[in-house]
Amino acid sequence: MIDTVVWGTGNVGRAAIRAVVANPALSLARVLVHNPEKVGRDAGNLAGLGHPLGVAATDDVAAVLESEPDAVVYAVSGEVRPDEALADIVRAVSSGAVVVTPALYALYDHRSAPIEIAEPVHAAIADGGGSLFVSGVDPGWGNDVLPLLLSGLGSSIDVIRCQEIFDYSTYDQPDSVRYLVGMGQPMEYVPPMVAPGVPTMVWGGQVRLMARALGLELDEIRETLERRPLAKTVGTATMGEFEAGTQGALRFEVQGVVDGEAIIVIEHVTRIHPSCAPDWPMPPDGDGAHRVVLEGRPHIEVTVEATDEGGSRSAGGNATAVGRLVNAIDWLFDSPPGLYDALDVPLRPTVGKLGRKKS
Structure with missing residues (x-):
């Protein structure tokens, strides 16, 4: 199984923990938090699962990355702290991990990204052998793979x-x-x-x-x-x-x-x-x-309504976007190191998920 770290436990991080636990190819290794009040709390509690997972949250970023996890879901917002988010992500990629995140908007299409953002990522990939896939939570699939798939029907x-x-x-x-x-x-x-x-x-x-x-x-x-x-x-x-x-x-x-x-x-x-x-x-x-x-x-319309966390549509949108990222980890893990986008990473069935009890 692929040892996976979830970094952040806000709206996106909670959904990420649930998605990692539900994926049969992944194992939740550690959870990173910034709020001191969350340190030591069980990941199952933080994710609203209603049962413990036996993984206590920590704020020791260095120790977690030095343990060389296979993958990192970076779920910390990059909206108001883009420089810090880039530095965190570069650090995780440099550790050799497969990293998935919605936090770096400029890398949704990395071919057009500013050099000051793309260059540190490429250097981290070359140095550490990790990978990075960035997709949105607005949700990314609604602005790339779904419309492109539908374009083949008209x-x-x-x-x-x-x-x-x-x-x-x-x-x-x-x-x-x-x-x-x-x-x-x-x-x-x-x-x-x-x-x-x-x-x-x-x-x-x-x-x-x-x-x-x-x-x-x-x-x-x-x-x-x-x-x-x-x-x-x-x-x-x-x-x-x-x-x-x-x-x-x-x-x-x-x-x-x-x-x-x-x-x-x-x-x-x-x-x-x-x-x-x-x-x-x-x-x-x-x-x-x-x-x-x-x-x-023909005129084609597809409407997606997703709910999570007690019926919330915003939480449901986050969860589907996170699912796209988390469920790509095993494909990225088996692929060469690199910087990937939504056209590179296939949207595919997750083998072994159907029939599993809800986590």
Whole structure:
């Protein structure tokens, strides 16, 4: 079995622990945490499994990497600490491990990554013999392998549109929702997630990845942005009140453009309450969904609704994205050292998983 470390126990890390335990090719070796209050706690408890796994969390990064694990799931956010995340990941790859992570947006399409990000990773691979696969939690498969698979079903395609449609009222991440996304902030506030150039930095790699797979030469990548205020004050179960007149909905697109036309589009539609921007796309039911739309002949739409952790759609989206990463580990382990992307790593059945009891 492949000894696997999960580094981080937030929204992504909890799902990663569960995915590692459920995969018959993997063995959960260690769990790394940053919060001192989590040190010594059992991984099963941290992951919400309801039973112990016999693996106690530690904050000793050096000791864990010096033990030369076969694989590392790096589940720590890179949104507000990109330099630190890159340094952590380079360190893990240098130890010789197969590393999977959503944290380095620039490496979704590593062929177009800035040299200051790609070069340290390539050096770590050469020095340590490890590998790295980066895919998103928005989710990555919804912006690469799923739309590309569906493209093989159409006679002609005019536009590929990948949508994330979510109501954030159940998303228990107040800092991200209020300050990164800007919900509840004055309309003159510029949310960092949609500041000019940031959407392209985060999702542009996935647009370029799909274009490369489809043999397209993009003329440019373009951004659009719309924001709507709340008509009335609303309350949420997890994050309190959001006042009337503040931002209540956000919609943006990252567009791959050919001959002046947007032909590959990654679109996010997010709300803090369903009453805001009711004319924008809505999830079929519940708090969110991911959808791929192929405009052409025939018109094709596929909507994915995943739930986890008591029915949460945001947790379900995280879990499916993490599943894509974790279930790639055994393939990467058997492959030569290198820097891989979603076009390199096949989405395949996980042999031996069906019929196993839920972990």
